[in-house]
Amino acid sequence: MKGVRHYPGFLAITVLCLVVLYAPLLVIMAYSFNGSTSITTWGGLSLHWYVDVFTGAEAARFGQAAWNSLTIAVIAATASTAIATAAAVAMIRGGTFRGKRATFALINMPLMVPEIVTAVATLIFFAMIGLTTGYLTILIAHVTFCIPFAYLPIAARLQGIEGHYEQAARDLYASRWQAFRLILLPLMAPGVVSGYLLAFIISLDDFIITNFVKGAGMETLPTAIFGSVKQGIKPNIMAISTLMLVVSILFVALSYLINRKGRRSP
Amino acid sequence: MSDAIDIRRVVKRYGTFTALHGVSLTIRDNEFFTLLGPSGCGKTTLLRMIAGFEDVTQGEILLFGQNIAGLEPDHRPVNTVFQNYALFPHMSVLDNVAFGLKMKGMAAGPRRARAGKMLEMVHLSAFADRLPAQLSGGQQQRVALARALAPEPRVLLLDEPLSALDLKLRQAMRVELKQLQEDTGITFIFVTHDQEEALTMSDRIAVMSAGHVQQIGSARDIYEAPVNRFVADFIGETNLLEVEVASVQAGMARVVLPGGQQVTCPSATDTLGRHALSIRPERLSLIAAEGDMTATVERVVYLGTDLQLLMRLDGGADMQVRIQNSARTDVPQIGARLGLRIEEGAARLLAD
Numbered sequence A: 001m002k003g004v005r006h007y008p009g010f011l012a013i014t015v016l017c018l019v020v021l022y023a024p025l026l027v028i029m030a031y032s033f034n035g036s037t038s039i040t041t042w043g044g045l046s047l048h049w050y051v052d053v054f055t056g057a058e059a060a061r062f063g064q065a066a067w068n069s070l071t072i073a074v075i076a077a078t079a080s081t082a083i084a085t086a087a088a089v090a091m092i093r094g095g096t097f098r099g100k101r102a103t104f105a106l107i108n109m110p111l112m113v114p115e116i117v118t119a120v121a122t123l124i125f126f127a128m129i130g131l132t133t134g135y136l137t138i139l140i141a142h143v144t145f146c147i148p149f150a151y152l153p154i155a156a157r158l159q160g161i162e163g164h165y166e167q168a169a170r171d172l173y174a175s176r177w178q179a180f181r182l183i184l185l186p187l188m189a190p191g192v193v194s195g196y197l198l199a200f201i202i203s204l205d206d207f208i209i210t211n212f213v214k215g216a217g218m219e220t221l222p223t224a225i226f227g228s229v230k231q232g233i234k235p236n237i238m239a240i241s242t243l244m245l246v247v248s249i250l251f252v253a254l255s256y257l258i259n260r261k262g263r264r265s266p
Numbered sequence B: 001m002s003d004a005i006d007i008r009r010v011v012k013r014y015g016t017f018t019a020l021h022g023v024s025l026t027i028r029d030n031e032f033f034t035l036l037g038p039s040g041c042g043k044t045t046l047l048r049m050i051a052g053f054e055d056v057t058q059g060e061i062l063l064f065g066q067n068i069a070g071l072e073p074d075h076r077p078v079n080t081v082f083q084n085y086a087l088f089p090h091m092s093v094l095d096n097v098a099f100g101l102k103m104k105g106m107a108a109g110p111r112r113a114r115a116g117k118m119l120e121m122v123h124l125s126a127f128a129d130r131l132p133a134q135l136s137g138g139q140q141q142r143v144a145l146a147r148a149l150a151p152e153p154r155v156l157l158l159d160e161p162l163s164a165l166d167l168k169l170r171q172a173m174r175v176e177l178k179q180l181q182e183d184t185g186i187t188f189i190f191v192t193h194d195q196e197e198a199l200t201m202s203d204r205i206a207v208m209s210a211g212h213v214q215q216i217g218s219a220r221d222i223y224e225a226p227v228n229r230f231v232a233d234f235i236g237e238t239n240l241l242e243v244e245v246a247s248v249q250a251g252m253a254r255v256v257l258p259g260g261q262q263v264t265c266p267s268a269t270d271t272l273g274r275h276a277l278s279i280r281p282e283r284l285s286l287i288a289a290e291g292d293m294t295a296t297v298e299r300v301v302y303l304g305t306d307l308q309l310l311m312r313l314d315g316g317a318d319m320q321v322r323i324q325n326s327a328r329t330d331v332p333q334i335g336a337r338l339g340l341r342i343e344e345g346a347a348r349l350l351a352d
């Protein structure tokens, strides 16, 4: 059999994809170390813009936005992971019950619904029930759309754990709760951690829904960056973007590593 | 002796499929009781109902006189050795064995001491700190046994615990299991589809097929006095001959063999007509080709301790004969015509 390399156009398509995907990221990363104030001409290597991020004119604004982003991501990831774990146990260990397929569809629907639709709908919903937009509305929206992302790795992991471990625990005088806490939860931990990290990243990264439900004066990092870029791109944005990219990559790598370790020793 | 378990007309249905059709059996305290039957006959299902993992559709199960319907598995004084062991992969061997004691609320000190003792009993003290994945199959099996015995259950359920082991280990474990049962005095309910395993270890055996109990009795009972074709055929090897029953009286029947010879034998039926006669291959002996049953040797299979002869009766039926492979045996030639003699009491008339 011929290797994939020998398919016609393989090289061209690969290079094209890589360039389109990664060239902009590389440019941003490189220019975040640019010594000049221009975003197009190279002025030598410098950490100037990183210093500017933490001490410059916009530092306070971005600091507050970063803090909001971080606390929202932590709370949203925690809440959605807890909900997703409960949902996964119910779906996979709950036997057959009426409306199981419908439940599965409902849990995963947010992945399919266009984000802009969810954003508009959520905003209208908050307006209808009279909830003032702000930190709380962002948080509620984030918890909601993070659930399916947390659910996927948790459910995948749980699916691979055979039911006889819990039965053995029950047989050895463990209550339902003890069997869950002492046996099932440790076994599904890699999936739970993976789900948590994924939810965290998704929350940290969200722009569209956040932008709709954040209300005046409230910013997360993505909305703050967007607001800043509207007035023209300054190199400090590149430094912030690079920092976010690094954090994201770290989290995804961590999630991957934990999942892989978990799979090796089930 | 009291009864450990009393199973009364238990039916189990999965949707429209009936896995157990009204099973009744009584297991005595301190007994080594075996459920024996082919794959899919409902052995595991019955065991899981005793353990509390499966609801009873109909009928009832009494544990030391108490109806256990509605009792959760953690409230039954019954422990299980699972077919695939189900050792907790994230806990050390010692913690696995101590788990049941911990759940019963035993303090850490005595718990570890007792778990240690249990490991000693199964010769695994040196492996206390390992994870289950770092043990061989036979060692895992012993851990599962120690874990299930540690909380001192009144009944131990074992679901084909030896099936994953190799032959030598399996034979050694049979002896050990039997010894353990006698030492602890715990009632063992042992599930297997291996008849040799059942015959060598059990006080009594229930032979099951397709959700029915076919016969309950000691190893000797079910081997020597099978009640029907299924039991006769499943336990050991046997020749089944279609015969005409001439008369039956007080458990003895007079039957006409295919060659016209009449023999008297114990009977599991009291109706006349055509029935199956079971004759064990080792209860037939070879004589010179005369008399009523003559047969031709078609194959000779060398089994080491025995020789197995596959023969064809003059009437057309196939017969298996087993003779001891002693130094004095002259091995019959293929194509030789020989007479067969049924030893006294060797044949048995079956019910169906």
Ligand SMILES: Nc1ncnc2c1ncn2[C@@H]1O[C@H](COP(=O)(O)OP(=O)(O)OP(=O)(O)O)[C@@H](O)[C@H]1O
Pocket (backbone or CB within 6 Å): B014, B017, B019, B037, B038, B039, B040, B041, B042, B043, B044, B045, B046, B193
């Ligand atoms: N959860 C279930 N749903 C539907 N049918 C089932 C279920 N569990 C078992 N059965 C059926 O019930 C019958 C008895 O199963 P059981 O597991 O008790 O067999 P077994 O005697 O233990 O066989 P083996 O020796 O292969 O383990 C089988 O025909 C099986 O297909």
Ligand SMILES: [Mg+2]
Pocket (backbone or CB within 6 Å): B043, B044, B045, B159
């Ligand atoms: Mg089974």
